[in-house]
Amino acid sequence: MTWPALVILALGTYAMKAAGPVVLGSRTLPDRIVALFGLLAVTLLAALVAVSTFADGGSLTLDARAVGVAAAAVAIRLGAPFVAVVVLAAATAAAVRALGG
Amino acid sequence: MRSAERRILRDGVAIGVAVGVIGASFGVLARTAGIDPVMACAMSALIFTGGSQFLAVTVVASGGGILAAVIGGLLLSARHIPFGLSLAPVLRGSLAKRLLSSQLVIDESTAFALSQPTAELGRRAFYTVGITLFCCWQAGTALGAFAGGAIGDPAGLGIDAAFPAGLLALMTPRLRHADARVAALTGAGLALAATPLLPAGAPILLSGLGVFAGLAVRRDGRR
Numbered sequence: 001m002t003w004p005a006l007v008i009l010a011l012g013t014y015a016m017k018a019a020g021p022v023v024l025g026s027r028t029l030p031d032r033i034v035a036l037f038g039l040l041a042v043t044l045l046a047a048l049v050a051v052s053t054f055a056d057g058g059s060l061t062l063d064a065r066a067v068g069v070a071a072a073a074v075a076i077r078l079g080a081p082f083v084a085v086v087v088l089a090a091a092t093a094a095a096v097r098a099l100g101g
Numbered sequence: 102m103r104s105a106e107r108r109i110l111r112d113g114v115a116i117g118v119a120v121g122v123i124g125a126s127f128g129v130l131a132r133t134a135g136i137d138p139v140m141a142c143a144m145s146a147l148i149f150t151g152g153s154q155f156l157a158v159t160v161v162a163s164g165g166g167i168l169a170a171v172i173g174g175l176l177l178s179a180r181h182i183p184f185g186l187s188l189a190p191v192l193r194g195s196l197a198k199r200l201l202s203s204q205l206v207i208d209e210s211t212a213f214a215l216s217q218p219t220a221e222l223g224r225r226a227f228y229t230v231g232i233t234l235f236c237c238w239q240a241g242t243a244l245g246a247f248a249g250g251a252i253g254d255p256a257g258l259g260i261d262a263a264f265p266a267g268l269l270a271l272m273t274p275r276l277r278h279a280d281a282r283v284a285a286l287t288g289a290g291l292a293l294a295a296t297p298l299l300p301a302g303a304p305i306l307l308s309g310l311g312v313f314a315g316l317a318v319r320r321d322g323r324r
Contacts, residue, residue, distance in 0.1 A: 001136050001144070001157065005167045009157060010147035012171075013178040017150075018203035020185025021192040025199065034190055038215055039284050040312050041187035042275050044180045045212050045268060046285030047292035047308030048152075052265040055296045068262025069269065076270050083115045089266030093259030 068093030109217070109226045116209055117233025119267055120151075121241040126260050127154055128245020134162035138246035145242040149235065150207055151264070153177045156301060176302035183309065184211040191223040205231030212271035284315025 020037075053069045054060050072089035080088070124145060131141035136158060144154050153174035160170040185206050191214050192202050205227070214227035276282050288311025295304035 001134075001140060001161050001170070002167055003140070005157075005171050006140065006144055006147065009153065009171050009174045009178075010144075012175045013148050013150055013153060013181065014204060016175075016178050016181040017185055017206040018200060019182050020187070020189050021199040021203050021206070022196070024186065024189035025196070026193055027189075029189065034187075036312070036316075037183065037187035037189070038275075039281060039315050040183045040309055041211055041215055042272060042281050043284045043288035043308055043311040043315065044183060044305055045208060045272050047288045047305050047311070048180070048208060049265045049269050049272075050289035051292050051296060051304060052261075052268075054293055058297055058301075060293060060296055064259070065262040065265070068259055069266050072262070072266030072269060076273050081115075082112045082267070082270050083119070085270040086115075086119045086263050086267045090259035090263040093262035094257065095259075097257070097259070 064093040064096035067096045105218075105222055106225060109213075109222060109229055113213065113226060113229030114233050116213065116230050116267060116271070117235075117237045119263060120209060120234050121237025122258075123151060123260055123264060124238040124241025125245035126241075127151065127158070128242040128247075129249040130155065130162075130245075131158050131242075132246050132249040134158050136161070136246075138243075141246040142239065142243050145238055148174070149204060149238065150178055150181070151238075152208075152302075173301060176300060177305070179302065180305050181206055184208075187211065188214060188227065190220050191227050193224075202228075202231070205235060207231070207234065208268055209234055209271060212268055212275075216272060216274040280315040280319040283318045284311045287311035287314040 049069075053066055054062070056063070068089040068091075071092040072085045075085045075088050127145065128138075128141055131144070132138065136144075144157075148154055148157075156177050157170040157174040160173055161167065165173075185203065188206060188211060192199055194202075210227045210231040213230045214223040217223040217226050272285075276285060288308035291311055292304040292308040295307050299307065
């Protein structure tokens, strides 16, 4: 990593984060558009969850992570608080790894 | 209302602390990759999006070259454009305030803000998660980068499962609506199918097409 590379990556990322809030600003958007952007964001977040659970570089795998996230999904379903969900996911994945999974 | 605000504060702070541990993992990884601790901390403060930071460091560590690291990092960051668009109703205020708040636009703050029933609670959720997480991310990175050898690598603790699990927990309230559920599942399927074919980051962008499946459900529901 070099400083120029770091600055380019930082500026580029910031520009993408700021595009919406700066361009749309204080304008009031039609409800339909707001709902559409919300739906798009939720879709991308779901994809991010799926990829972070099943992707290992460029391939798909079923490993300790998936077991941890599955345990978390059950806990969410049962209404567990956020902290419990996250700790359970990490502990389950760690346990599966310790058992050689 | 009061209890909703208390819940946002409690969960928001919890998220920040949990993600701080991932920050420590990043610090350790950067140290292992031979990146100067000061530079690792600068990455966390200036880039402030875990995915791109991990990707850039991994690419450099595996000898992939600086250009590949930057392009990969930017591709993975591109999802923040729609995140920012979706947060526009939450991030009102002066231009200076919007410019400052933009740095806090990340996966967790977006997911938590969009899960709130009103824009006012969304704003509270955004800033609670954004500010707590920013502070914990910096502290975690510094701890990992400077004292990495002493604390060991927290990745062994199952941290890689904590990130998707936490994100899922944050966005779950939003998935109560059928259109969001269908869009999310379609998008997740598309991203997984594209993972072996496209470079990291691109499958996430492609998943946006799942929105059309969600819109079809919404139209069906109205009929």
